[in-house]
Amino acid sequence: MSQPQQTLPREAYLSAEWYAAEQQYLFGHSWQYLGPADEMPAAGHYRCVQLGSYPMLLLRDQDGTLRLLHNLCRHRGMPLLEGSGALPQHLRCPYHSWTYQQDGSLRALPQAERFPCLNKAEMGLKRGALDEWQGLMFGHTQPDAVPLAQWFAGLEDTLAPHDLSACEEQPVEVHTLKANWKVFVENYMDGYHLRHLHSVSLGKHYDHDAIAQGQLGPHWYFYQPLTAEGHKAALSSSSYPLIPGQDPKHLGAYVHLLFPNLGITASEESWSLLHIEPLDALTTRVTIRSWAMPVSTLRYLMLREPKSPGSADHPVKTGDLMGEDIAVCEAIQRSMHSPAYQVGALAEELEAPLAHFQQAILSYLKDMKANR
Ligand code: FES
Ligand SMILES: [Fe+2]
Structure with a gap:
């Protein structure tokens, strides 16, 4: 198995020139998410x-x-x-x-x-x-443009089985990060950090040794099952109701990146769209829309409380998964301003999606520039 390689240079995450090229050749020449069809x-x-x-x-x-x-x-x-x-x-x-x-x-x-x-x-x-x-x-x-069915060909078979027809939309979350959009996407696809950065927020809920992931063209899909402990918690009365459509014996997290910038994350109790929009080279807006089964207002407020607050005196140990990810993305972005910044190595399998993503961007920009 070959070691995945970092191929994007540091400037790709910092420079206005890269941002302009991506706006023209990547976001301007790929299918872009506009919203649910009924909106x-x-x-x-x-x-x-x-x-x-x-x-x-x-x-x-x-x-x-x-x-x-x-x-x-x-x-x-x-x-x-x-x-x-x-x-x-x-x-x-x-x-x-x-x-x-x-x-x-x-x-x-x-x-x-x-x-x-x-x-x-x-x-x-x-x-x-x-x-x-x-x-x-x-x-x-x-x-x-290439037909959308062709652009996403094969991805349907990897999607979560959730039936959202009885779900309700949750309040929209909008996060504005001081980080390049690719830093957020790479963290989103990084299977290596789950058991470390999120040791408190994810706890022992998911089986990090049973990740199944792959690429279909430039798109990425990922699945990891619940642990026995996670199963028990998911079926207990202290959780949101399970979203219908799933096999209760095979629950887990389904995560996708529809290249270049739409995430879909489905857990046993929620289904979310993450729209990752670069505002400039150093700023990204992430809009998260989520759907879950209805619960009473009181129960909703209880469920929204972080389950394990962790050590809140450090931003990467908040007990809040998104808070931890944002803190890390912004810190990595600050590191990138140092000329000494370098990616030393990427983990086999667990960080391989980052290398695929970078290759997809490089070849996309090259092809599009050549055709214009
Ligand atoms: S620019 Fe529209 S009519 Fe002149
Ligand atoms: Fe994370």
């Missing part, structure tokens, strides 16, 4: 979305067709709409009043005689692509 704009409404370097317009026209268009007027690039809201019957550019139909086609331009060579039929708003996978909506800046 898309209603007929006659729109929402502006940013896919890497590309400002886009997600809209549903009066006829009910959902569209993703580039939010750039074809005359000189003025954004047509801002924010979100009701979609005008005609989209009028505020600069020189070119108007577009709701399907993006160019309807009219004032003083058209000043543009004798302009072919109106070719001057509609540029189109992106939209597609749905497992109830989640994704957008792409390019209309000829």
Whole structure:
């Protein structure tokens, strides 16, 4: 078995140049998560979305067709709409009043005689692509993007069996980290730290010796079963109810990274989406939406209490798994500012997903740059 290698240089986690290249070639040229499919704009409404370097317009026209268009007027690039809201019957550019139909086609331009060579039929708003996978909506800046089913091919078979139909959404958590987005993703996929950093917060709940993980293209999947102790705790009255659909004899954690930046984490009692968005080279926003079976308000408050507070005088021993991860990510990011910073080695298997992730980024950036 070969030792996994760190291949991204230190600058990849620090520099504005890397951030700009990722915005253009990675986030701007890969399928990006837009939200659950049932939360898309209603007929006659729109929402502006940013896919890497590309400002886009997600809209549903009066006829009910959902569209993703580039939010750039074809005359000189003025954004047509801002924010979100009701979609005008005609989209009028505020600069020189070119108007577009709701399907993006160019309807009219004032003083058209000043543009004798302009072919109106070719001057509609540029189109992106939209597609749905497992109830989640994704957008792409390019209309000829690889089909989403092909992009995620095979991943369905690795997903958690949870049936969320009776679950309720929990309060949304938003964390803004002083760390590069890749530091967060690499920590998310690191199976080596679980029994160390999270020795208090995870305790002996999961069997860290029985991890099964792999890659499908650039995407990562992971499963680890509960220990006997974890099983007992999961079935006790002091836990959230189990989410239906799971085999009670085979409970565990299912974790995915849909490349490049959407995490899915399912435990026996919760199912979460982690949207990991770089705000700049050194700042990342992680938005976590979770679903669980309903419980009474009082029980909910009791269950939200950290089970093992640990030694709260140190930020990496809070008893709160996410708090520990954030503290480590921000500390690693501070270390990266030192010219002496170096990754000495990566653990076989347990840290191999980090090497895959880095390779995927490098080859993605190389391919995309070569094609533009
Ligand atoms: S930039 Fe839109 S009409 Fe001129
Ligand atoms: Fe962690």
